[in-house]
Every structure is written in C-alpha cells, then in structure tokens.
Amino acid sequence: MEVDAFRRLFPLRFHEHDLLESIHPDVRKLRKARDTTLALALANIGCTTMLAAIKMEVMTPTTESPDEGCIVIDFHMPLICSPIVRPGRPAEAALVISKQLSDTILSSGMINFKELSFVSGKAAWMAYLDIYSLDADGALFDVALLAVVAAFSHFYLPLNFCVAMQIPVVSLNDDGRVVVVSEEDGGKLKCELVNKGKRKLKLSSVPFSLTYILHKNYILAYLTTVEESIMETLVTVVLDSSFQLVSLYKPGGLVLAYASAI
Incomplete structure (x- = not known):
C-alpha cells in the first residue's frame, strides 16, 4: 500500500x-518546540498565527460591581484559516476558546478590573478584546493566549513582564457624558478631569499555557492539527508568571487515573 x-x-x-x-x-x-514569535499583538507558533486587538468603550458599571470595568472577549475563526471551519455558523472551537480565554483572564488575576473604573457606580471602561485566527494549525488556545497578553502589553514582553497599556484621560461634560481628552485640549477644559493623567493598566500576573496530548506512554507537546485530530486525550496546563497553576483543561478523552500522567 x-x-x-x-x-x-x-x-x-x-x-x-x-x-x-x-x-x-x-x-x-x-521534545523540540515549534518556532515561536511574538510581535505587538501578533503571535505565531509553527503555522498557527493569531492577531489580537483591543478597543475601549465607556460603560455604566453593574450594581454588583460598581467600582469595576469589564472585558468582552470574541475569538474569530474565518473560513480562510482552516479547512475545519464551515460557512454559516461559528466554529465550535471558537466558542470554546473564547470561554477558556475569559476564564483564564479572571482566574489568573492578570487584570485588576477596579483599574478600569473612573467614576464609582457611574462610568467605567469596557474593553472589547478581539482575537483573529489567521492560520490554524494546532495549539489554538496557546497562541491565542500569547496574542492576548501581547495586545494588553502593546509590545514584545521582556522576561519580567513589567509592561502596560495606556488608558486615556477623560472628563465629564455638563451633560454628564464622558469625554476623552487629548493632550492639546487638556488645558482648555472647564470640567475637572476624572482621571488625572494617563494611567497604565498594569498586568498583575501573566498567564501562559502549553497543550499536551497523552497517548499510551507518550506525553506530546507542540502539536499540529493532524496530531490533535487523531489522538483523543488533550490537556492544556496554564501557569502564571510565578509558575503557579492557574487552570488545567481536559476536554474529554481518557481518564487521568495514573499519577505519573498527572
């Protein structure tokens, strides 16, 4: 044959x-990793490439969290990125990865949502985080998480991850509406600034992940789509920058009943 x-x-x-x-x-x-690159909000591992972008909008905080903003995450898989994507409805993987990213940002404590508030109970920032899969060839969540961290950091991350994104200066006008203040207009406004000077949204903790396949006596990482599609037991481990376990995600497959695999 x-x-x-x-x-x-x-x-x-x-x-x-x-x-x-x-x-x-x-x-x-x-044990050899696939080539990995990270530049601005573009992340690449092997042939898998993700682009992330953030846009900000003013929101009214909820009564349960009057001093917090929020983040809305949307993961996109256009038809061109992979043969598994079919026209007419979102790819199942896109919905799963959106939920994983949201859970990871929350559980890792990467962002202090109180820093997104500027008028308690009245106004806060809502950050819309969009991740686009330009090419999907395995390790989708791992690459998406890299792109998310890069987007919130705005440039290539050094080892200590001491980077931040800028939040613009705002004020409230006579109608109670929020106005974004440019550097030129800063000295002309009659209304008092709500946030004094440009603040930086510091990343409290930076999560990173690696997805494995467990197959018989093998623990395999740095996977392609072909490998992920034919082997059942995938495990994604997420750590933070202090190497503390953030989450362990296992969608089906064999039960991890033996301690050596865990």
Missing part, C-alpha cells in the same frame, strides 16, 4: 510509527 494511502486510511497507526522513531509528522524530534 502506498504511504499516502496508508496515512489517510489508518492515520493513528501511521503516526504511531512516527512515535517509535521519536519524531513528529513534520520530522521534529518529540
């Missing part, structure tokens, strides 16, 4: 042969 036909008919057996040779399908050694 031809090699390509065997790969299509028996994909798991085909890739198990690669495992015996200690290589990935793209001929990488099992």
Whole structure:
C-alpha cells in the first residue's frame, strides 16, 4: 500500500510509527518546540498565527460591581484559516476558546478590573478584546493566549513582564457624558478631569499555557492539527508568571487515573 494511502486510511497507526522513531509528522524530534514569535499583538507558533486587538468603550458599571470595568472577549475563526471551519455558523472551537480565554483572564488575576473604573457606580471602561485566527494549525488556545497578553502589553514582553497599556484621560461634560481628552485640549477644559493623567493598566500576573496530548506512554507537546485530530486525550496546563497553576483543561478523552500522567 502506498504511504499516502496508508496515512489517510489508518492515520493513528501511521503516526504511531512516527512515535517509535521519536519524531513528529513534520520530522521534529518529540521534545523540540515549534518556532515561536511574538510581535505587538501578533503571535505565531509553527503555522498557527493569531492577531489580537483591543478597543475601549465607556460603560455604566453593574450594581454588583460598581467600582469595576469589564472585558468582552470574541475569538474569530474565518473560513480562510482552516479547512475545519464551515460557512454559516461559528466554529465550535471558537466558542470554546473564547470561554477558556475569559476564564483564564479572571482566574489568573492578570487584570485588576477596579483599574478600569473612573467614576464609582457611574462610568467605567469596557474593553472589547478581539482575537483573529489567521492560520490554524494546532495549539489554538496557546497562541491565542500569547496574542492576548501581547495586545494588553502593546509590545514584545521582556522576561519580567513589567509592561502596560495606556488608558486615556477623560472628563465629564455638563451633560454628564464622558469625554476623552487629548493632550492639546487638556488645558482648555472647564470640567475637572476624572482621571488625572494617563494611567497604565498594569498586568498583575501573566498567564501562559502549553497543550499536551497523552497517548499510551507518550506525553506530546507542540502539536499540529493532524496530531490533535487523531489522538483523543488533550490537556492544556496554564501557569502564571510565578509558575503557579492557574487552570488545567481536559476536554474529554481518557481518564487521568495514573499519577505519573498527572
């Protein structure tokens, strides 16, 4: 049987042969990471590429959290990014990753939402975070999280992650509406500034993740779409910048009943 036909008919057996040779399908050694780059809000691991963007809008805080702003996350997978995306409805992976990103930002404490408030009970910032998958070839959540951190940081992260995004200066006009103040208009306003000077939204903690496959006696990382599609047990581990566990996500697959795998 031809090699390509065997790969299509028996994909798991085909890739198990690669495992015996200690290589990935793209001929990488099992412990060799895929090339990773991060610039501004563009993140890339292997052939998977994500672009993140943030826009700000004034909101009225909820009665439950009068001193906090909020973040709304939307993960987009256009048709061009992957063959698994079909026209007519959002990809299932997009909904799952949006929820994962939201949970990770909250549980990691990356952002202090109180810093998004500028008039208690009246006005706060709502940050709309959009992540676009330009090319999807495995490790979607890992790359999306990198893009999110880059977007909130605005430039390539150094090791100490001491970076921040700027929040503009605002004031309230006579009608009680929020006005964004430019540097030129700062000295001309009659109304008192709500936030004195440009503040910086510091990242309290920076989460990062790695997705693994557990298959028989193998623990495989730096995965492609092909590997993820034919092996059942995926585990995503999220740590913060202090290497504390933020979350462990396992969508189905085999039960982790043995301590060595955990």
